[in-house]
């Protein structure tokens with residue numbers, strides 16, 4: 262089937278929850294993908310920060326093939342070696358002590374919310390259940406994580422929402438301090454906000470949030486579903502900030518493209534969960550965790566975190582260069598290879614103009630361009646992307662005036 266055939270059949274049978282581009286992707290290799298009409302694209306969306314190793318990384322493909330022929334699923338009634346191995350790798354490379362596996366970012370955050378409530382009931386009292394989250398945050402689409410998400414547009418139409426969440430502006434310590442009360446049980450935030458428009462936390466802010474949580478006996482939850490696993494140029498974003506969370510959530514890039522989620526916790530918090538308190542049929546299944554072990558080892562052994570740091574800086578400088586050329590550039594933001602550009606102009610049209618020229622990028626809120634290249638990206642890939650972006654900007658915004 263070609264693009265048109267797949268699109269028309271999809272419109273007939275698939276529920277309309279996504280605004281999709283009218284094309285179907287059929288194959289990927291490294292930083293490139295191909296659509297059903299045979300067009301090639303440089304992929305700076307990376308499956309929304311999932312394909313950090315590029316498409317079809319050979320070590321991930323081999324691990325999936327091998328595991329699929331051995332054992333695909335057996336339930337969590339039994340121990341599973343790849344699950345144990347992925348947990349070991351995560352714990353030994355982070356400041357957290359224990360891992361719960363699930364299948365997505367929303368589920369990882371749901372698990373974090375449950376653990377924080379359970380912990381607070383035992384340590385702060387039965388009335389402590391409120392979690393303070395940030396404006397412009399994104400934590401998922403289940404009812405609890407949707408409510409944790411501090412953007413009203415996602416809430417619209419789904420009332421009544423579960424109680425126990427309140428929002429404060431990001432990077433604003435006094436608002437956070439004022440919001441803490443006897444009902445508070447935890448603070449949850451993304452060190453670098455992704456979906457909300459690409460906003461990085463300030464270092465002194467996160468350090469002060471940690472101190473506030475310690476003073477008040479609150480758990481600090483970092484949602485690194487998008488910004489974790491090398492994306493910011495650090496294995497975990499919290500390492501740049503030199504702030505250790507009590508609970509850390511991961512998903513997206515964790516298994517090289519296979520669905521997975523993980524909620525990590527310090528021992529003190531993790532011990533609030535007893536057998537039966539939380540579960541997931543597919544969570545940590547052999548196939549996903551075998552892919553995860555291969556993906557995590559590739560991330561560490563192939564210098565990809567370092568590459569994200571170095572090429573993230575290079576890409577940032579190139580975008581700053583474009584900012585000098587286009588007065589419509591309002592701000593270049595982000596860390597590592599999680600970058601955004603706010604423009605005074607139609608970001609969606611820029612995305613479409615890039616796509617016509619063979620570059621996939623993404624836009625947020627109509628005026629932010631988001632760039633999520635794979636961590637295997639090369640300087641040449643970035644140069645090519647910047648050349649295409651420049652042409653697209655000229656087409657959509659007109660000639661620069663500076």
Ligand SMILES: *Cc1c(COP(=O)(O)O)cnc(C)c1O
Nearest residue numbers: 365366367399400401455486487
């Ligand atoms: C994508 C994302 C989620 C939700 O992950 P899903 O796998 O889509 O449920 C949660 N938090 C952040 C920061 C994300 O970027």
